[in-house]
Amino acid sequence: MSSSGWAVDNQAARQGAVAVRLSGVRKVYGKGSGAVAALAGVSAEFQRGTFTAVMGPSGSGKSTFLHCAAGLDRPTDGSVELDGVELTKLGERQLTRLRRDKIGFIFQAFNLLPALTVAQNIALPLRLAGRRPEKAAMAEVVRRVGLENRLGHRPAQLSGGQQQRVAIARALVTRPAVIFADEPTGALDTRTAREVLGLLRQAVSTSGQTIVMVTHDPVAASFADRVVFLADGGLVGELYQPTADAVAERMTHLGAWAVA
Template sequence: MSLFNRSVRTGRASTGADLASRLDAVSKVYGRGAGAVTALDDVTLGIHRGTFTAVMGPSGSGKSTFLHCAAGLDRPTSGEVHLGGVSLAGLNEVRLTELRRSRVGFVFQSFNLMPSLTVEQNIDLPHRLSGGRAEHGWRREVIERLGLSDRLRHRPGQLSGGQQQRVAIARALVTRPDVLFADEPTGALDVRTAQQILALLRGAVDDMEQTVVMVTHDPVAASYADGVLFLTDGRIVDSMTGPGADRIAERMTRLEVRR
């Protein structure tokens, strides 16, 4: 089975059961008239469940816009986005916020932890905000797999950068999201810690059957993924399945030269 479904078209069934995320002819334009900038240009794509996808491209290629639209953080100018089989089109802000809390996990370069809360409270924050309750067994498994069992009473300021990112990943996973979106999650970390975080994301896919979509500029980070999507000028121009860092770096160099 191909990692990416790039033949999905609006008008067919909402989504296949194996698709965690789907974009149908999605475009995003900022501004109007002569000053308009097209950040995404007619992107159609499906991401299979239980896969790890890296998104790469030159600066200004639309990577962050792709992530924001796919995660429901930003609305496309045209086209339609589905998360876990639910169309985001027409949802009001309240319903969209509820859907993001229940179906989407976020991990960013800046850890975005609440400094006044303990590790345990930060992990439980999504459920506290939604009024729900984490599944006890799953919550315990997430905390143990991420090596946080002995840090639950600490506050973020008492943790290293790598430990803080582990907390952010645990917070993203505890709701069992349809997709975990990560935007440069290792950009603020040293090489060794970055490798540990990438291994944790890889393990979330392999051992916990999660779906991860990660924006990165680093070919080594992208090599942890099952496949890589390459964007240029808001369009998906290429993809690779199971590539190594050298092949990814070579493809990125060709994109930069062509651009």
């Protein structure tokens, strides 16, 4: 048992190519005749240093998939392994520590604290973990997202795109094993969305970050290395080196494009 409170095979974690693995994951809500299977035995792997988009029609299980993969929700059956750690065997306190130490989150709504400055919002995960932000690391993250001249501002003084840049920096600053992004460009205009997606792409290409992103947008998905498609709680296909047109075509065949 490590000092962090969970068992880790360090050699396997260093040598393994898989950042996240879901094996036979089922998630059922409700009981008896009212039970609904949001995920129906999903198995998937996400390699280290890759950018994967998760797509599917409304009700396909995308959000449940993301929540189970990130340890925000417990599967009814099956297992989830993240950075060499089996999540389904952890207690709530251990899960909280793992999410804090090994996972970064980016959401559509930014989720910044309005009373804190940009610098304070970025450093918040480190502060919560009892770690002092390293000046060099902070400066590098801030430079990468282009916020050098905004560190003293509060979220209300920023545009939506700038707020999402703060959220990206906050996710990157802990050097997480995986970043999970849930519709990160959903509240942004087209130009700003492309800038934000470019930052995520750069984090993968230049820093070896691992990103799993739920999106409904074929253009957003085209920034990824791979797209996996969900329908009716199951994986129904994948696409490597996607283009926006190819993703849109695949979604049309899923019967989802008109409502996604």
